[in-house]
Amino acid sequence: MNITPELVDYVSVLSRLKLEPAEKARMTGELEQIIGYMDILNQLDTTDIEPMSHTFPVKNVLRADEVAPSFPRAELLSGAPVPDDEAFLVPKTVE
Numbered sequence: 001m002n003i004t005p006e007l008v009d010y011v012s013v014l015s016r017l018k019l020e021p022a023e024k025a026r027m028t029g030e031l032e033q034i035i036g037y038m039d040i041l042n043q044l045d046t047t048d049i050e051p052m053s054h055t056f057p058v059k060n061v062l063r064a065d066e067v068a069p070s071f072p073r074a075e076l077l078s079g080a081p082v083p084d085d086e087a088f089l090v091p092k093t094v095e
Contacts, residue, residue: 001039003031 008027012019019027077083082090 001032001035003028003035007031 005024008024080088
């Protein structure tokens with residue numbers, strides 16, 4: 001694929017980059033190398049390869065849920081400046 005200056009301008013607009021003329025010339029060469037490498041990868045035979053979502057096996061590292069008693073509500077609310085029977089009371093901040 002031939003990378004044109006117009007394509008570099010288009011990609012720079014999509015990525016919200018302002019490229020100087022020297023950067024545009026360099027980016028043209030770099031994009032051609034990237035596309036060339038993708039063409040090499042497209043030549044690989046992947047007919048018997050199963051698609052995967054990760055390059056290594058993903059294992060859930062979370063611990064199992066265990067039911068445990070919590071602190072008594074009255075004890076938790078004992079340090080509140082203005083407690084209610086159920087929750088902390090705080091001043092209204094939004095009208």
